[in-house]
Amino acid sequence: MRGQFVTTSRYLPGVAAFAGRCEGRLELKTSADVADWCGQAQQGIIRDKSVLVSDQHLLSALSRFERGSHDLVVHAHTGYRTITNSFALVLKETRHAALLMYLPKRIVGQDGHGLEGHEVPILDNRILTERSGATVFRAKRSVDSQGHVSYWDGRNLYFKWSRQACFFSHID
Template sequence: MTSAKVKYVQEGGRLSAYTDRDLERKIVAAQKDLQAWAVTNDLWHDSGFTSYAKRVQAEPGEGAVAFILYSSGELARMLDEDLYPKLRAELDEIADSHGFWYDNYDGCSYYFYATTEALQEAYDQFFHWKWVCSLIIEDFGDIYAELYQYFQARPERLYNLHHREFEILLYRVFQSLGYESELGPGVGDGGVDVKLLQRSPLGDTLAYVQAKRYAPNRPIGLEAVQALRGAVANDGADLGIFVTTSRYLQGAQNFAHRSSGILELKTSADVAQWCQQAQAGIVQDKSVLVSDTHLLSILRRIEDGSHALVVHAHTGYRTIGNSFALVLKETKHAALLMSLPRRIISQDSHGLEGHEIPMLDKQILTAKNADTVFRAKRKLDDQGG
């Protein structure tokens, strides 16, 4: 008698029975069978799948949604109104066979979760990792403290980044440490991924950074370190910093030691230490980034007709809750928002249903604090809006 062996792998500092690829394959397989079943039963019209990250653009948290089935056609009608019990049971069985169950979120969106605690925990870790990666965007003015906290605690995860994400992360870390940073183009950079300038009354210091996201079994040799030394010498830079997720061969280390301090060899452990130091440069209370004067100027622009500065969201099923926020600052990929108090302007005879509008007067100055000012990722539609 033979038994299957579960391969446990190190994921984010913890032991998991599933690799990232395993988790992605389970989702793809479940979606494939669910769609095939719906097509066979002529229920797939106006339906599709999406992810929580694409739909909500927010941190997944615990009990992460594995994927979302959306529908505005017959499939939604069947699920929402509990029609065709036999077909509903078939869909339930398919989902369960892949390790998922689902919940009706709003009558047209169905959130799928793992059926077992172990699998759900694996998805929680997986989607948190995906969320952290999504924060590595070049134009974030002050990147999330969570990003630095994550890699400080899990430096082994640096290798799982795309090589460009690794470069961008280093670029942002050095900025938070007080350097003027310039990110290279990613290709044709002459072996220099990031340039650092540190200004001082005693003179400016220019450093070149070479980043290599290599596997632990692929050490950095002498030739790569010599190439960075050559770039530093040719351009008259003061320092060369080689950073890798791997390690260095003895020849590379000996060469760096003979460089009289011009070359520094760093690993993931050093990046983790930099992340710890960089957290001190993160503003935890985002409300201090916005002055009362700036907030009042936004109110004046709204009075002049700039309604694009107010965003609206609603949540819930059958009973709808409204949320309003003010756009305080924005870049290409991110925005700083402030939650707005709401005012009910009408109700039905029972005092239950009515209409809400955001408060947009000087009273909102008292609402500006660490809990109401937050960051959101900005998503452009197909028209560039």
């Protein structure tokens, strides 16, 4: 078993001697080491998540949705008086995280003023042109005690889309 001890200061000679007697099981690190670790981690971060997804993968996800994998499209709504919808396609997922892509939406019914109505996601080849660093994002994946999956992107909580048109209201 190995351990590391990190300080923002420096080590006295007695501490270094103690670490030396631990037969390499205790490493003494400083804030410079922490800065190096952070730099290495930052190099491994892919800022534009859209490069992780090919056109073929998007088309495959659409095809799977059409064949019955309805949990691939998720929906979030926000607001109290003003209500907006967000739709996303689940591209990849692990037990605790997922890669999602915002889907464009279209209005399928509205009042005479365009302030309230219902909308659905666009689920055809047009999504290929929507893929960008701004539309592909990482979300935290959770499963509740009944097995319902949700995704949290830091602003919205997404659940499996019901395949029904979703209400929106721009009236405040």
